[in-house]
Each structure stands twice: as structure tokens, then as C-alpha cells.
Amino acid sequence: MSAAFAAEHCPTIGTPLPSFADPVAIAYTRPPGGRAVVRVLIASHQPIVRHGLRGLLAAEPELEIVGESGDGADALRLARRLRPDLALIDMGIQTLDAIAVTRTIRSELRDTQVIVISGGNDDASAVESVRAGAAAYLRREALIEDLLRAIRSAVAGQVVIPARAVARLLRSMGRHQALSERETEVLYLVARGLANKQVARDLGIAESTVKCHVSGILNKLGLPTRTQIALYAARTGLVALDCPTTDSVDVSLDAWRTA
Numbered sequence: 044m045s046a047a048f049a050a051e052h053c054p055t056i057g058t059p060l061p062s063f064a065d066p067v068a069i070a071y072t073r074p075p076g077g078r079a080v081v082r083v084l085i086a087s088h089q090p091i092v093r094h095g096l097r098g099l100l101a102a103e104p105e106l107e108i109v110g111e112s113g114d115g116a117d118a119l120r121l122a123r124r125l126r127p128d129l130a131l132i133d134m135g136i137q138t139l140d141a142i143a144v145t146r147t148i149r150s151e152l153r154d155t156q157v158i159v160i161s162g163g164n165d166d167a168s169a170v171e172s173v174r175a176g177a178a179a180y181l182r183r184e185a186l187i188e189d190l191l192r193a194i195r196s197a198v199a200g201q202v203v204i205p206a207r208a209v210a211r212l213l214r215s216m217g218r219h220q221a222l223s224e225r226e227t228e229v230l231y232l233v234a235r236g237l238a239n240k241q242v243a244r245d246l247g248i249a250e251s252t253v254k255c256h257v258s259g260i261l262n263k264l265g266l267p268t269r270t271q272i273a274l275y276a277a278r279t280g281l282v283a284l285d286c287p288t289t290d291s292v293d294v295s296l297d298a299w300r301t302a
Contacts, residue, residue: 080105080107081105081128081129081194081198083100083108083109083127083129083131084108084109084111084118084122084125084127084129084130085100085110085130085131086111086114086115086118086132086136087131087135087160088133088136089135092160092183093111093113097111100190106194114136114137114139115137115138115140115141115143116138118130118139119144119147119148123152126152126154128155129155129194129198130144130148130157130158131157131158131160132157132159133160133161134159134163134172135162141159141172144157145157145159145175146175146176149176156197157176157178157197158178158179158180158193158194158203159172159180159181160182161180161181161183162182163182169204177202178193178196179196179197179204180203180204221263221264222260222263222264223259225246226260226263229246229253229256229260230260230276232246233257233272234272235273236273239253239257257272
């Protein structure tokens with residue numbers, strides 16, 4: 044998140060928080076008529092990220108920011124005390140890394156979902172985060188709309204990870220072994236409603252190659268038509284039927300956890 048972006052989108056709310064790593068429980072009073080639904084904890088080693096997220100999310104009537112921390116171990120202590128509905132954890136958090144924090148929170152606080160935010164574009168980190176129990180993995184450059192969608196999906200029991208990480212995660216769990224890694228990527232993009240041209244653009248391959256992969260998917264899975272791909276993915280709990288077209292995929296939490 045750039046300084047210019049934070050300055051433009053993150054107005055001061057109440058008393059400004061100091062820029063240090065100590066955990067802070069926030070007593071936040073909403074405007075009359077406001078109703079907090081999801082209680083959120085923010086943990087990032089970068090003050091501008093913490094304050095930026097706070098400013099952006101505090102404007103949402105269904106969210107309440109209950110705490111901030113710049114340290115992994117302190118974030119875990121704060122989570123244990125506040126028991127938030129959702130924890131936003133920066134992948135670069137220190138002392139106790141994001142994967143360890145995520146794994147512990149999901150183990151001890153079963154009602155607290157976790158979204159991991161990263162400055163990198165590493166599919167392996169996305170897979171590792173989901174395996175640790177995260178409900179979503181987003182880049183810091185994500186649009187606020189994507190973050191809000193991920194929060195709502197997490198609360199609804201959906202996993203949101205980059206589409207390119209889906210194939211690696213599924214195959215590491217023994218899912219769809221009949222399909223190649225590329226076919227698995229195509230499967231999820233097609234299931235989300237993308238046309239061959241859009242799939243080709245997203246994966247950086249020719250449209251004719253996409254058509255070949257779709258034919259291979261249909262043959263290997265025994266599906267009669269392309270339309271059946273989305274129904275197959277929804278029926279197996281891997282993709283939500285109402286999943287919008289974005290750079291991430293919504294997936295049933297149970298589908299990942301029970302594999």
C-alpha cells in the first residue's frame with residue numbers, strides 16, 4: 044500500500060494510534076444507527092498498512108476494528124484476549140510469523156477466521172497459508188472491493204486464494220489427479236464463468252490451447268458439456284455458484300479441510 048494511497052483513503056478516526064508494534068485494543072464507537080457485525084483484528088509490521096486498513100475498513104458499517112498489533116506474538120495474545128471474528132495478518136509480521144500465528148489462532152480460536160495479506164506473489168505462500176487455516180490470501184495491492192469480498196467470504200465459510208494457486212493446492216492434497224496442473228487451472232477459471240479468451244489471457248496461453256484443455260477436462264471427468272464444469276465444481280464444494288469474476292477463487296472451507 045503506497046503512502047499516497049494511504050493518505051488519500053485513510054482519514055483519521057478518533058484518536059490517532061501511535062506508530063509502534065505494541066498491541067492496541069481499540070474502543071471504537073460507531074455513528075448512531077451503525078451496527079457492527081464482524082469484529083476485526085489487524086496485525087502488520089508496517090504502521091502505514093495497519094492504519095490504512097483501519098481507515099478503509101472502519102468506513103464499512105458491518106465491520107468493527109477491535110485491535111491492532113505490529114508483532115506476531117503480541118497479535119496472538121491480543122487475539123486470545125479479544126477473540127475477534129476475523130484477523131487480518133500480514134505475511135511479513137515478525138517475532139512469530141504469519142503462518143504460525145494463523146495456525147495457532149485457527150487451532151485455539153475456532154470462531155476466528157484469518158485472512159493473510161502479502162506483499163509478494165508466491166503461490167507456495169498462498170497454499171501454506173490455507174493449509175495453516177487461513178480463509179483467504181490477498182496481495183497488499185488488492186482493491187478494497189476484493190478485501191471486502193474476501194472478508195464476507197471468510198465469514199460465510201469460503202476460502203479465497205489466487206486462481207493460480209488452486210491447482211498446486213488441489214494436487215498437493217490428491218484432488219483431481221487425473222487432471223494436469225494446467226487443466227486444473229482451466230477448470231477453476233471456466234467454473235467461474237470465464238470465456239476461453241479470458242482464460243487464455245489470465246493464464247498467458249493461446250485460446251486454441253484453452254479449447255484443447257477444456258476438451259481434455261470434459262473427457263477425463265466424464266462431463267458432457269462445458270456448462271457441466273461449473274456444476275461439477277459447485278457440486279464438489281470447490282467453487283461457489285455465485286462466485287464473481289476476479290483474480291481469486293472462492294472455495295468451500297470444508298472442501299479444503301477434509302481432503
